[in-house]
Amino acid sequence: MSVPPGGSVSLAGPERAEEVVHVIHAAFAARPALDPPAPALEETVDSVGKALAEHGGLIAELGGQVVGSLLLEPEDRLIALRRVGVLPEHQHHGLAAALAAGAEAVARERGFDGMALEARAELPGTVHFWNLQGYAEVDRDGPHLTMVKLLPHARRLPTAEDTRALGERLARVLRAGDLVILSGDLGAGKTTLTGGLGAALGVRGQVTSPTFVIARVHPSLVDGPDLVHVDAYRLGGTAELDDLDLDTDLDDAVTVVEWGSGLAEMLAAERLELRLERAADDVRTATLTPVGRRWLGVDLGPVLGTT
Template sequence: MSNAVRLAEPADAPELLRVIRAAFSARPPVDPPAEALADQVHDVEAAIERGYGVIVERDGRAIAGLLMEVEDGTATLRRVSVLPEAGGAGVGFDMIATTLIAAADLGARRVEIVARSEFPQTIAWWERAGFVKLRPLPTGWVMGRSLPVPVRVPDAASMRALGRRLAGILRAGDVIVATGELGAGKTTLTQGIGEGLGVQGPIISPTFVLARIHRNAGDGPDLVHVDAYRLGSAGELGDIDLQETQPRAVTLIEWGRGLAEWLSPDRLDIDIQRSDDPADEERTVYLFGVGERWRDTLEQFREDA
């Protein structure tokens, strides 16, 4: 049962409206009532034409969707809708993850939503998705977060160069979670980080070894390189005792999403995406810092900065 997330076309307006109506009528009534319930097909069509729509389909039918506008570097999401029978929070997280990458690609730096104060569970859901309360409104909160910083990387040498540049801002205790399909370039990026930190190599895919410690010959941090591909659970990751090495090392975990978050409340998430054309070597690397440690640190990597 896989969900396909894509940008909506104006022709998707009736399907999207069906999802919006179903999702908003399933909520308890609020005062003033949700504007979404008064939407007509032409409203949704106009919103898609003016900005963007995102639609999630399962077995050819829309199960979730939202509308987005981008202005002055801020993407605003509206009508965030998941069908009650679509199976919970996971669908919403898939939709938001794709939406945030789309918004970053469109040049936005921040994303905002409005959450009604009547729905504390909805506010909690947005907080889990990395949003914080920004401004109070009579009916609720404007919540927002910054977007990942996209960096275009044309070839393997540029990937190592990005790693060396990242090393310049890394320090002992940092945790990096690298995500991206097989061969995306996670290890290549790690090699650049290792060069930049000045640790002993060689850095290779730790296929048969779960974790390798690369010692720093100088004063800088060691590099602990982990491959969680074969790990089943956060418990197994705990077995290799990264907490022991973490304080004096930069810890980089390939395939660590969903496993490594407990290591530190602050982490650098790196998501490497390939182009649809397998012959194209270009990758897009999305840098996203979670927590106080990374506040504003990554803006220098914006290509238009």
Template structure:
């Protein structure tokens, strides 16, 4: 299997149309019918002309497509239109991968927000977009408009830069915010949180909370406390509440390491911070609990900050 996602323009209208027709014809009948079913090669070419699109090809056969349509009145917004996966290629995660590729392409073009239109009669479709971080912003029958910010992707060359990134992110936070950190051992999650604590102005040095599960760092001023959690052994928000942290999580900023998979239970709105080594090389094998920092000078990091939920729709995440 040779799977490839290509940037395309009007020259690929026939291939994009083939995917759109196959995908939308497989959906339940709608009244009024989906506009996509009336598309022609010429109309698809016209849609592709302003901003192009993405085409997923499997061994030379088009199996997925989306058109990226810049909003005429908002230069920071891109619409994802005619999104579809050929029914014969479903069940392989291609839809989620194509959404992520679309978000990345929108970010590459300088957009800050991505918008989709879903039909009210297709709740499963709306659920899929919610799972991908989209939030309802408008409802005009028969459409539901949903939007989300594009992820911010940053190259971080050193531990000092990682701490500085944490300090800059802290300036965007307020009481009740949740951050979910992921990355392999030594990726820099605790270093990032140290900078976050400095930016928030909290008491105490931030270290890995592994052996105590959670630590509370009270504010040295009138700002929010920092709750630093290791979620490796937690099963969800209920267990977090059971920790008796002597602080109201709605009044604090909560940072959860190893929180992937628990995020939905922790908060509807959150910042997902994913840290990877730029070279893709794993660090030295260690016990999971140690999470010691490898040398970022020898192995720089890539940090992706992915904002989920209505809280972040209009927030400025330019860092």
């Protein structure tokens, strides 16, 4: 994540409480008035100092001045970002994104599953900003949204058999209604992985590249979910999965979409993104990114084979 020239993001303790309160007050006062008002405006040096002493926070500095900050607070397996703010005169220069990247690094280092935060529905620009950082809404209580970004997991796949085995292990966590978005270049191994998944799910028919059809339904032979295998290259950018008029209800199936570009978020709010990348030495890397409420608390370590 790029920080503007002369800028830096670092961990902060209670000794920075005064500067952090200043940022919080200035940033939150500059927002449109909300009902109920953001409690951030009631923060004091005392309350912020206490929060910083307990769990720490992050500050963004520019030319020696603290211009942005956030407070950290563990919430079960996630780390919450609170009071995220940047001084109004320093907004739109990537500082908030740099703070978000810093929080992600902290979450990774400290072994959390991901990050959570509260956003106000009345501030669509803020919600959009967090969407762009990879956060998805997982809960809504009136105007209060809970947004979460779960950390991706990666592993190397030296052989095609490793790719297939990953698909097989994926079958253990998938259930009816789930959507898997497979992205990666031509020949990265998307169909190979889906083949392993189909075999482990116990569905009928060989999984092949759905080149001549947009989608193929593989019915379950074991009273489990069907497998719907979609080639999104042919589906086109704006099409809806529901419009495919398939012979099965997507709620009763595991749906796998082979997708080349990064438009996955258009398909569903809850999804498992699996990206396959092929390096110069032909070795593939799989990166699994769970998105949405469905995946909160789901341990993907065993799927990746990393734990």
